[in-house]
Amino acid sequence: MDNLAPPKPGARPASSFVYDKAFVNGEWVAASSGKTFEVVNPANGKVIGSVPDMDATDTERAIKVAYKAFQSWKETTAKERSTLLRKWANLVNENIEELSKLLTSEMGKPLAEAKGEITYGGGFLELFAEECKRVEGDIIQTPVKSRRLLVLKQPIGVSGMITPWNFPNAMITRKAGAAIAAGCTVVLKPAEDTPYSALALCDLAKEAGIPAGVLNVVTSSRNNAGQVGKTICESPLVTKMSFTGSTAVGKLLLQQCASTVKKVSLELGGNAPFIVFESADVDAAVQGVMGAKFRCSGQTCVCANRIFVHESIYDEFVQKMAVVVEKDLKLGDGIDPGTTQGPLINKKAVEKIEAHVQDAVSKGAKVVCGGKSKGGNFFEPTILTEVTNEMRCSREEIFGPIAGIIRFKTEEEVVGLANATSSGLAGYFYSRDFSQIWRVAERLESGLVGVNEGVISTPDAPFGGWKESGLGSEGGRYGIEEYLEIKYVCMGGLQ
Structure with a gap:
């Protein structure tokens, strides 16, 4: 990486977050094909590095890993998840300077704006560390004395995600933070222009103690993006899909998710x-x-x-x-x-x-x-x-x-x-x-x-569009609801 000043004492250098591998099952992995693609600094055209160009086969493996991890992660308590998310947020905040330099190098936004985004992104992790402890069900008044009517909220399952290049940190924490807080596991494809910010978050999540398989990042070039997205959308093991990007691509993903009737969150284009x-x-x-x-x-x-x-x-x-x-x-x-x-x-x-x-x-x-x-x-x-x-x-x-x-x-x-x-x-x-x-x-x-x-x-307010600008809301106390299912339990035979 070029033009990066030394980090402040105690912080990691930005270059230490530049990984040449994707992140699956808590490990740094290459594409099964061995192929890679280059990431370029848009300000000067220089190559920052290369990352795996993963395909459908790699994505299916990541989904299976996430599905297996979900079986145990969904059983953790809200307090356990909260503690880990708080640690993750603290690590993001401790490395804000270097994460900002990394973000600027691959995306191009001014360093001051990059710092603002890292703070914004860390804010989502802090928010969902608290919101996961506020997920509550209900008891409904019953018309029959021998019954009790309960409402439970439970994690929806493996959550697929595709995030954009313009906010390569905050769009991940807004989605993955909510999913992990709810008890879900994640398979995420970052934009091909900005994979390093996603991989840096994986590094810090692992350091925070988030278990293997809970957060998985599959990197791919523009050439393979279609098959990676299609695999996530059509997999029966994935029960939730969240996408931020263009309206045209959002419509395509929505069609692909229809085959398995996934719950979908879309944050699409604006005018x-x-x-x-x-x-x-x-x-x-x-x-x-x-x-x-x-x-x-x-x-x-x-x-x-x-x-x-x-x-x-x-x-x-x-x-x-x-x-x-x-x-x-x-x-x-x-x-x-x-x-x-x-x-x-x-x-x-x-x-x-x-x-x-x-x-x-x-x-x-x-x-x-x-x-x-x-x-x-x-x-x-x-x-x-x-x-x-x-x-x-x-x-x-x-x-x-x-x-x-x-x-x-x-x-x-x-x-x-x-x-x-x-x-x-x-x-x-x-x-x-x-x-x-x-x-x-x-x-x-x-x-x-x-x-x-x-x-x-x-982070504290809901974010979502009307009309063709999307479905659902992210952020705030509403964001975690996107990763929960409602279950009605009727308890009968009571004397």
Whole structure:
């Protein structure tokens, strides 16, 4: 690994977390084929290392291992699981600096954002260490004196998971932390771009004492990803599937899971509106949109995708936002001090953003700042004005640093436009009209709503989308419910 400063005293160096093996049954293992694939730093194109390119055969083995481990893990007490999860969380927090450097090297986000993600990820482990002790059943009032009606909650079983590259630490802890807390075992495929953060978590889970077979990570290249995912979805030994990624892939996985009627959690694409009403504090709204739009270089599913600004403050908002973009955003390698905008994940992502800008300009949009690629995987933070609903950047998930700003006149108009999408993950708006705040918060068709806030994710709150943005919720006290089954027990013959 390059450009990494020495670790602080007592912490492990980031390079010690770079494994060239996958993690199955508590051991570091190669692919049965012996094949590997390279992992590249998106900021400089340098190879970080290589990991096993596993296939269906390797995945089936991991599933069998997880199924065997489940038979004993499900019998552990909540207190036992809580203690191990707490140890795991503590180890993550102790190594936050080095885990952050590792994450930045394989994903590209600025080091400060990487530290934020590791803290966020550790927060899920802490949360579920507590929530597993709060899983409770119920006693239902009986209509028959000789019966007692009980409700039990029990772990669902082996849980398959596929996680994305944009949050390679936190999306794993949010899923696997909940599953393990519930008493389930895990078979997880991390994104091919960012396997090292997943393997680092395995290392720390093992150190924390989480038993062999409870957490298993199968690495694969893009070429083998399809068969690995299909194997997880169609295996009768896997009873739960959780996926975060594109809507198209989510739909395919849902179809594959239908053959065994799995319980499925999906967190899919977004097309988040960000609305600035005429009563808004414009300066606060500008700061809010900076976090909602340009965090992770615009590569999050909850990023502001369509920015609606009331016509009475449109010009003021654009002017102030342009000043902040030019002043506060610095493009560069995420490991370098002062960088706020790292690279996009790969060249294909850059080409997509270039196409969005070209499409918008050809249809009448104006480039206020940015608008160009800067070599390699870098693209300038970009503001587009006079954006309309006919442009691709209004209709498609951008997943990059383009802020397209749209005028609107009335609340009714803008809420209608905000909801005119098949996505329903996140929505944001700024207003100081108390009645309007209640109206719009209730009318937005999305699972997450930020009111006068641009960054709203926290381990303590549920995270899930409406419409084609997903199924189920992760995080908070609701997250563990996704990995539990409800069992009704009728006790009869009582005197």
